Amino acid sequence: MSAIATNGVVPAGGSYFMISRSLGPEFGGAVGLLFYTATTVAAAMYIIGAVEILLTYMAPGISIFGDFTKDASIMYNNFRVFGTILLWIMCTIVSIGVAFVSKFAAVALACVIGSIIAILVGIFYNINGSDKLQ
Structure with a gap:
């Protein structure tokens, strides 16, 4: 080691x-x-x-x-x-090739950050557990 x-x-x-x-x-x-x-x-x-x-x-x-x-x-x-x-x-x-994959990494990072933001917004948007979203 x-x-x-x-x-x-x-x-x-x-x-x-x-x-x-x-x-x-x-x-x-x-x-x-x-x-x-x-x-x-x-x-x-x-x-x-x-x-x-x-x-x-x-x-x-x-x-x-x-x-x-x-x-x-x-x-x-x-x-x-x-x-x-x-x-x-x-x-x-x-x-x-690797050059394109490294350029595509920024798009993947944006998707991950967007997903995290959507989760946080979803937590605070429906914080009381209302059924209006169904």
Whole structure:
């Protein structure tokens, strides 16, 4: 652990580069596999969450297969179609290159800040629990 903490300047690669160079190829390979698995599972969960929020709260009218509130399989089919579309969009962004991804980070940050502001406004807007929003 002290080799990781005192390794100095890391030229490229981030935490995986530092761990693999400090602890050797065995630990580096194990950590690399865990990073890959965690990133893959996290991306799948983010896509499902984004599609669910989009269809449930933002635009329920764009459901391709009908009313998903009556049948759960309709929502699963929507997950498949919209998730595939979102995955292709993300693959395109990543394939363009790191320069575009770093430019896209400002848009993602604006979305996160907007979401936090919306949560705070929602807390104070309906603080007494009134039913007028239903």
